[in-house]
Amino acid sequence: MNIQKPTPSNSVRITTLPNGLRVATDRMDSVETVSLGIWAGVGTRHETLEHNGVAHLLEHMAFKGTKRRNAREIAEEIESVGGLLNAYTGREQTAYYAKMLSADMALAIDVLADILQNSVYDEAELERERAVVLQEIGQAEDTPDDIIFDHFQEVAFPDQPMGWPTLGRAEIIGKLPRDVVAGYLESRYRPERMIVAAAGNIDHDRLVDLATRLLDRLPKGAEPGTETAAYRGxxxxxxxxxxxxxxxxxxxxxxxxxxxxxxxxxxxxxxxxxxxxxxxxxxxxxxxxxxxxxxxxxxxxxxxxxxxxxxxxxxxxxxxxxxxxxxxxxxxxxxxxxxxxxxxxxxxxxxxxxxxxxxxxxxxxxxxxxxxxxxxxxxxxxxxxxxxxxxxxxxxxxxxxxxxxxxxxxxxxxxxxxxxxxxxxxx
CATH class of the missing domain: 3.30.830.10 (Metalloenzyme, LuxS/M16 peptidase-like)
Structure with missing residues (x-):
């Protein structure tokens, strides 16, 4: 286990676990809360054209049931302690994160570890969430000062992953099979390109111990190939x-x-x-x-x-x-x-x-x-x-x-x- 010493400001500590996962904390003694999440260094630009939107759909499916919790239980466990749970997909990163009182930090890391290692990708849940994502795409299309940036990105980086929409394309999302969604996590996520990060009233050593025990079955996917972005206009x-x-x-x-x-x-x-x-x-x-x-x-x-x-x-x-x-x-x-x-x-x-x-x-x-x-x-x-x-x-x-x-x-x-x-x- 590799441990980085605190920074000169004495608030940041970083530990690298044996599997390559890094645990990083930024301590803030003046607050009573913790923001905590797991970041993966993969996103839309690591997709294939025929599966554009799979990273975003996977992010949605992570909250739709595991071997230990159904979708409702995932939401209720976090909200029962007043916490918040969310996620987002970017072009180069995907994040799953929570915010809660510092006393409930262990619950948050347990839930996040569960959804990234034990999701079941139930077919019925997949169909429901597919419909939700299609509505999200439709909503973006109905928001001109939002969708204009997708059009801009696609023209700036034409015919390449950097220009594809992060939400995905409706015609692709509508038919992505379960094995492709589950397979994206298994093939693209890897602990060496993932970060457990937390900021707030946090005990670094405790989080390291929890991450070591709870995140020992992360996918061991290959380093995702990244096509060099080529701006054209x-x-x-x-x-x-x-x-x-x-x-x-x-x-x-x-x-x-x-x-x-x-x-x-x-x-x-x-x-x-x-x-x-x-x-x-x-x-x-x-x-x-x-x-x-x-x-x-x-x-x-x-x-x-x-x-x-x-x-x-x-x-x-x-x-x-x-x-x-x-x-x-x-x-x-x-x-x-x-x-x-x-x-x-x-x-x-x-x-x-x-x-x-x-x-x-x-x-x-x-x-x-x-x-x-x-x-x-x-x-x-x-x-x-x-x-x-x-x-x-x-x-x-x-x-x-x-x-x-x-x-x-x-x-x-x-x-x-x-x-x-x-x-x-x-x-």
Missing amino acids: GEHREERDLEQVNVVLGFSGVSYHDPDYYAAAVLSQLLGGGMSSRLFQEVREKRGLVYSIHTFSSSYSDAGLFGIYAGTGEKEAAEMMPVIIDEVLKVADTLNEEEVKRAAAQLKAGTLMSREGTSSRCEQLASQLLLYDRAIPAEEVVAKIEAVGTADIARIAKRIFASAPTLASLGPVAQVPSLDAVRRRLA
Whole structure:
């Protein structure tokens, strides 16, 4: 058993069990609760095309009965002590987690261990949950400012796992057989790529003991093959009878391991991260062309996306796009120290505020171990944000906005400029 010493802040401890599973805790003495979960380093991008959505369906099925508990008992045992139980599927990670009073930590790890090692995948439950997932997909389709990002992702990364929808495709979910769902866990999950993470009023040694005893039968799947993400760009344009046009304009971004990761984050904040940002002030406040506008910098292990979302009226769409593009084109050459410091301050505050909650600290710890194989102290993150200067932001802005654009639009799109028109203005 390998044990990592506490970090300088003396709150994080990490132990590697003999089977390769890592147990990581971030102790917070001032709270009475614990957020605890099991993270697996697999997700949508590890699926095959014919089984797109299996990772998400598996996550749903984990709560639908084990050899020890039926679906109702799983829910009732956690809620009987006032706890919460949930899960999510991402492109590169899947998480099963709970939050409860610290005294009930053992129950939480027992339930999580049970659903990952003893699920029965009952056929009747599978059919019911299949219907639930299909409703979830339908709900996303009915939410324009949600589904637009799926369309954007698919056009940015066409014909590859990174572009597939995390929820899955209805025509595939509707017929995925039981053995494929169960087989995904057995073949893709492996303890070396899984983390038991907890934050709050937690006893690390006790959690290690519980994990050693309760998680000794985890699947021993192979290292999942990962197709390298290849950003290409393109256009998705969909006419719908809506009041608003939803538009996402994006570019190739940075990975988690890129030296300019923090510079891209500051650029995103400066350009469209708040009410004082350039896009909000110019497009909404000065011109009244949108109700909502914001930027995002999304990173993955080997790629990233930088994008701008705007919700606008049909008549305003034509005028809005050139204004956005002009702001994008001039940002590298018109930076000033004051706005850089303001954007960095916002990021620092967000980083430190997130440290006040057990759930965010638990998730950060698990994700850092899966991505970097180490826990990153908040002080280090803050120092890297503070080290970003105007030259760094100018450099990453020129790099990002020189990449091929991706344009996704949904709603009354007649007035949204074409991708070719966007390319010409960017040039």
